[in-house]
Amino acid sequence: MACSATAQIIQPLSINSARSVDNSDACTKTLSPSSFLGSTPRINKKLFAVNKSISPLARRPTTVFAVSSDVVKEKKLKSNSSLSNLLITKKEGLELYEDMYLGRAFEDMCAQMYYRGKMFGFVHLYNGQEAVSTGFIKLLKKEDYVVSTYRDHVHSLSKGVPAREVMSELFGKTTGCCRGQGGSMHMFSKEHNVLGGFAFIGEGIPVATGAAFTSKYKREVLKEDCDEVALAFFGDGTCNNGQFFECLNMAALWKLPIVFVVENNLWAIGMSHVRATSDPQIWKKGPAFGMPGIHVDGMDVLKVREVAKEAIDRARRGEGPTLVECETYRFRGHSLADPDELRDPAEKAHYATRDPITALKKYMAENKLVSEAELKAIDKKIDELVEDAVEFADKSPVPARSQLLENVFADPRGFGIGPNGKYRCEDPKFTEGTAQV
Amino acid sequence: MTDGGSGGGSTDRGMAGIGTQAVAEGCGWKTVAEGDGNYPSVWIFKNINADLLPTCGQEIGTLKNIENLEQGIRVIASRAYSSSGKEMTVRDALNSAIDEEMSADPKVFLMGEEVGEYQGAYKITKGLLLKYGPDRVVDTPITEAGFTGIGVGAAYYGLKPVVEFMTINFSLQAIDHIINSAAKSNYMSTGQISVPIVFRGPNGAAAGVGAQHSHCYAAWYASCPGLKVLAPYSSEDARGLLKAAIRDPDPVVFLENELLYGESFPVSVEALDSNFFLPIGKAKIEREGKDVTITAFSKMVGYVLEAAEILAKEGISAEVINLRSIRPLDRSTIYDSVRKTNRLVTVEEGFSQHGIGAEICASVVEEYFDYLDAPVERIAGADVPMPYAANLERMALPQVEDIVRAAKRTCYRSNSTTATA
Numbered sequence A: 001m002a003c004s005a006t007a008q009i010i011q012p013l014s015i016n017s018a019r020s021v022d023n024s025d026a027c028t029k030t031l032s033p034s035s036f037l038g039s040t041p042r043i044n045k046k047l048f049a050v051n052k053s054i055s056p057l058a059r060r061p062t063t064v065f066a067v068s069s070d071v072v073k074e075k076k077l078k079s080n081s082s083l084s085n086l087l088i089t090k091k092e093g094l095e096l097y098e099d100m101y102l103g104r105a106f107e108d109m110c111a112q113m114y115y116r117g118k119m120f121g122f123v124h125l126y127n128g129q130e131a132v133s134t135g136f137i138k139l140l141k142k143e144d145y146v147v148s149t150y151r152d153h154v155h156s157l158s159k160g161v162p163a164r165e166v167m168s169e170l171f172g173k174t175t176g177c178c179r180g181q182g183g184s185m186h187m188f189s190k191e192h193n194v195l196g197g198f199a200f201i202g203e204g205i206p207v208a209t210g211a212a213f214t215s216k217y218k219r220e221v222l223k224e225d226c227d228e229v230a231l232a233f234f235g236d237g238t239c240n241n242g243q244f245f246e247c248l249n250m251a252a253l254w255k256l257p258i259v260f261v262v263e264n265n266l267w268a269i270g271m272s273h274v275r276a277t278s279d280p281q282i283w284k285k286g287p288a289f290g291m292p293g294i295h296v297d298g299m300d301v302l303k304v305r306e307v308a309k310e311a312i313d314r315a316r317r318g319e320g321p322t323l324v325e326c327e328t329y330r331f332r333g334h335s336l337a338d339p340d341e342l343r344d345p346a347e348k349a350h351y352a353t354r355d356p357i358t359a360l361k362k363y364m365a366e367n368k369l370v371s372e373a374e375l376k377a378i379d380k381k382i383d384e385l386v387e388d389a390v391e392f393a394d395k396s397p398v399p400a401r402s403q404l405l406e407n408v409f410a411d412p413r414g415f416g417i418g419p420n421g422k423y424r425c426e427d428p429k430f431t432e433g434t435a436q437v
Numbered sequence B: 001m002t003d004g005g006s007g008g009g010s011t012d013r014g015m016a017g018i019g020t021q022a023v024a025e026g027c028g029w030k031t032v033a034e035g036d037g038n039y040p041s042v043w044i045f046k047n048i049n050a051d052l053l054p055t056c057g058q059e060i061g062t063l064k065n066i067e068n069l070e071q072g073i074r075v076i077a078s079r080a081y082s083s084s085g086k087e088m089t090v091r092d093a094l095n096s097a098i099d100e101e102m103s104a105d106p107k108v109f110l111m112g113e114e115v116g117e118y119q120g121a122y123k124i125t126k127g128l129l130l131k132y133g134p135d136r137v138v139d140t141p142i143t144e145a146g147f148t149g150i151g152v153g154a155a156y157y158g159l160k161p162v163v164e165f166m167t168i169n170f171s172l173q174a175i176d177h178i179i180n181s182a183a184k185s186n187y188m189s190t191g192q193i194s195v196p197i198v199f200r201g202p203n204g205a206a207a208g209v210g211a212q213h214s215h216c217y218a219a220w221y222a223s224c225p226g227l228k229v230l231a232p233y234s235s236e237d238a239r240g241l242l243k244a245a246i247r248d249p250d251p252v253v254f255l256e257n258e259l260l261y262g263e264s265f266p267v268s269v270e271a272l273d274s275n276f277f278l279p280i281g282k283a284k285i286e287r288e289g290k291d292v293t294i295t296a297f298s299k300m301v302g303y304v305l306e307a308a309e310i311l312a313k314e315g316i317s318a319e320v321i322n323l324r325s326i327r328p329l330d331r332s333t334i335y336d337s338v339r340k341t342n343r344l345v346t347v348e349e350g351f352s353q354h355g356i357g358a359e360i361c362a363s364v365v366e367e368y369f370d371y372l373d374a375p376v377e378r379i380a381g382a383d384v385p386m387p388y389a390a391n392l393e394r395m396a397l398p399q400v401e402d403i404v405r406a407a408k409r410t411c412y413r414s415n416s417t418t419a420t421a
Helices: A021-030 A041-048 A070-079 A090-115 A130-137 A153-159 A163-171 A204-220 A242-253 A282-289 A301-317 A345-352 A356-366 A372-395 A401-405 B021-026 B069-082 B090-104 B128-132 B144-156 B168-183 B218-222 B235-247 B299-313 B331-341 B356-371 B390-396 B400-410
Strands: A145-147 A230-235 A258-264 A293-297 A322-327 B013-018 B030-034 B043-046 B058-064 B086-089 B108-112 B137-139 B160-164 B198-202 B228-230 B252-256 B264-267 B284-287 B292-296 B318-322 B325-327 B344-351 B377-381
Touching (some): A090 A130, A090 A153, A090 A163, A090 A356, A090 A372, A130 A153, A130 A230, A130 A322, A130 A356, A145 A153, A153 A163, A163 A372, A204 A230, A204 A242, A204 A258, A242 A282, A258 A282, A258 A301, A282 A293, A282 A322, A293 A301, A301 A322, A301 A356, A356 A372, A401 B390, B086 B090, B086 B235, B090 B108, B090 B128, B128 B137, B144 B160, B144 B168, B168 B198, B168 B252, B198 B235, B218 B228, B218 B252, B218 B325, B218 B344, B228 B235, B235 B252, B292 B299, B292 B331, B299 B318, B299 B344, B299 B400, B331 B356, B344 B356, B344 B400, B356 B377, B377 B400
Parallel strands (some): A145 A230, A230 A258, A258 A322, A293 A322, B108 B137, B108 B160, B228 B252, B292 B318, B292 B344, B344 B377
Antiparallel strands (some): B013 B043, B013 B058, B030 B043, B228 B325, B284 B318
């Protein structure tokens, strides 16, 4: 891994050559924050001016740096020209496309079902952010851990939880991944190592850090062959929360195999990121704690994937955590109950043109990786999968009454049931220390 | 006063309305009667053309085939009075309370997530940012521990913060400040530092929001000395108690309920006055009765009132106490009621172990054991984190049938002694 004395901001890879530095200036103008009270244009410009010169603060001598690798930079130089050095193979491309399309189709179906009354409570949709989930999670093994927030449907799907189970869970049926007891915001799957689904933002970060701690512990104390990595997904609002900073510190201190993925979609319900944060550039918070901080265009799955490869490999090698800030956007409101009045329609329109699925399609078409027919076949397959998931969820039974009191404890009496069929702790010899436990 | 010209014969279709007489007459309504000085103005119009309904005013009833117009006027007028000038949603009640307190005292300020530009996560603080500006209606980043601490620090120095938690569940992230810096400060400093702060937000279960959004924290906060804990039910409660809480020099935890925000309650003219306060530490007897005392707070009061209706049909007269104030608990009202009825049922949404009902029952048994004719009953939520599935959620919360059954058990009227849902 290359080192340098200064914190470098990753240049976004210009895979799509139509994008250029000028475009990003244009988007600075359309996103003028004049409608916000208390935010200043100066701050907003900084947020989008990542292509510009390195800030003087970064030149302070520090022992740690925000780097991403020269590998990535080299690819950037090459990818503009040569077709033989594509970032993905056809197989990978189709996999990425399928996963992103599944995320999109599933969330759209959730919206439909919600308005038909089949889903209820709080439902937070992920439309527009698929590149982050696909870009990161498709690089993981089954044993790696993913921890998310309430916007967790697509993270679960990318990790491998079947669409049927997720949809049933949303309908509150007993065939759901949590048997209907968790709901939209609490997707857990032991088999696929999805550790939730948390309603409080910031709550998932310490949990993910703990999972990473387990991985390191298994390797170093239990001497198992374990190189599992934890990914924590959370948003821009969470980056002002104390738990985030506490975990950055501990993860860097103990070199835990974790990647902190910030899905910066610029909005926390109705609170714009620039209004809530003294320094909106989240990637900078990494080096402050001694880990690399990287900023990447979260609407481009290929860029995300490149950065993710680096970060995950770093963690697997035991070199410690990374903070990755993905600039992304949610096309829908915060939840299905959010009227979404505060966001500028021009901003929404701007990001709609950067739809990650269309961008990937365009890349694959331009580089002649796949044909239209193949993509359409995938679309059809996913649409049918989602329809099937809805039907399955519809037909599934609601939880039985007896389910209400189950699973409060793993073992209500402790020590389980003995070979004679009675509770071990009720064995008279238990307190004498002579029972077989 | 009646129109001597015609009685309300069966050929006349009459409608009653409260509204501007001139406007109504302009639409073709003919006034036949007016209310007297005791009632808000009521006019009864007859022979109206249904297409020419007045554009203002409120229809409060129809007279059809009323033989005696006078009788009709009395019926309508009394109905008009009981749904007096206004009905108000709890949301509007809270909004008006905060608004009035902020205009009365410039030291009062509002702090929380989405309280400003978003008009409040549940629209409780709508319009306040525009009225008072961003210095007094402060949108915070998502740092409960941080901004609660900031609020407490501000209160130490004489400002009066109203800290909103998007749900009281989120106050868990700030509970260190609520308990340790706010509740205990007056005691630890022997009265040198008082903390005139209000922590408010929706508490308890909503509809299908899962385990982490549905916990009721009334018992948690009510067990802490130094805090005052309030739980309004109706709009009048909400208004009066919030205004009292903001004026109170001690930390107050104000537990609202999301499902009540949209519900409309009649408010009396006094409640609309900007000097309307309700005392902290006094419960309200929502319905008088003589057979069994049922206590409840927040949303459960509505359920208990429904249960009381059902019980009345079966000959059991239930006295419904709306606690309003959980700490300090209005023990004397409860004791008086139990002395009268000799039976007690406590209802709450939270978990039963160490809950509000547990405290009330223990207290009554300690003091008035001899007055009890039946064992005390506690109705509470199921002892499980709130499940998401709709049918399980319904089972996890007390329903009207559970309350009715418990009341009947105390009156020895039920067939079984076990609780079946």
